[in-house]
Amino acid sequence: MIKIAIIGLGAMGKNHYRILSQLDGVEVCALCDVVQNDPYNEPFFHDVDEMLDTARPDAVIIAVPTFLHKEVALKCADKGVHIFIEKPAASTVQDAKDILNAVNAAGIKSCVGHVERFNPVVQALKDELAAKEIFSVAVTRVGPFPPRIADVGVLTDLSVHDIDLIRFITHKDILDQSIFKSRKIHNHHEDNAVLSFELTDSVIANITTNWLTPFKKRCIEVACQDSYFEADLIAQSLTEYSSFSTNNSYVVRGCHIKKDEPLIKELETFISYLKTGERGSLASIEDSIITLKIAIQS
Structure with missing residues (x-):
């Protein structure tokens, strides 16, 4: 059973929650956001560090606003937790490179959600x-x-x-x-x-x-x-x-x-990636950096 936490329960985070809750071999072990607008059965945290230390997930879905991606991703990498970051990887190319460096240093699996x-x-x-x-x-x-x-x-x-x-x-x-x-x-x-x-x-x-x-x-x-x-x-x-x-x-x-539904296929592929190391069609942080260089530096 793979333990996955979701950080950010906005529209996209809720979609991840809906699908992960239905997939075999997955346990949504924790949820995290600054506010809790809906009732959930899973443990709910308002602080990322507390969630990582208490729930100890194998992987996290990062669905917070883009400008927070780097901060959250670095915390997860520091704990050795695999990460799925909703697109784009970060607000700037340098932030995305910092995430990539942290991921490589930690030896964890990562992908960017280009659904x-x-x-x-x-x-x-x-x-x-x-x-x-x-x-x-x-x-x-x-x-x-x-x-x-x-x-x-x-x-x-x-x-x-x-x-x-x-x-x-x-x-x-x-x-x-x-x-x-x-x-x-x-x-x-x-x-x-x-x-x-x-x-x-x-x-x-x-x-x-x-x-x-x-x-x-x-x-x-x-x-x-x-x-x-x-x-x-x-x-x-x-x-x-x-x-x-x-x-x-x-x-x-x-x-x-x-x-x-594309997100079902993407999350199934992410789970398979966690188990086998085979990335399939998942976008990498390197892919997102190439895209960001064009979109942001225009």
Whole structure:
């Protein structure tokens, strides 16, 4: 039985709690937050140090606000506790590097919660692209402003998903980027951005993201040498267009997707990682550092 504690019981922390409570081979041994807004059966702590010393978890889920990631992660590393950090790894590249150094020094397992990697449609798209020559990638991630987000803007909250996904599905490095951003409704951070990238092998990619759209849209479009893919990350649907002809006709194929909740797959993989050391599709702190360098230093 793996003992896992959750630090931070906001929206994402509660999602982790809901799923971990249902998984076999896992015990949610403790919860920690500055306030307790809901009743829980598990021991509840308001201090991270006290929780680590009393509950002695094997691993923790760090779901506190981003600016607290480093402080909490270093406490866990000092106790030799494995860590799952919700994306991004930290508020700054240097903080993320400090976490990485502490993790390596402690010899513990770690990952960053880029949950979209485990969206079934992303996995299916990645498989479809494995043997194809990719020309371009276009990602749209837009929606209304989330009042719960106060410490970061769209680049850190939203675009980090897609910077990571571009590298994940193409297996290519980002060589150059151009980023445009603006602040329209947020008090302190950008809420509107367009990002363009040059990847290895002359692949071009772009991301459109904002908190100005009245509805959520999450999609990836990929142009290949002989086909074109549209992936809807919310509906979990994937469509391929191929067999193009000179009279603008083409063949449409709906790819089979076994729908599932991405966070379940991610946490199952994390538990397997703790047992076997096999990371699978989990994002590393190194992955998050690459993403942060682009999102934060833009």
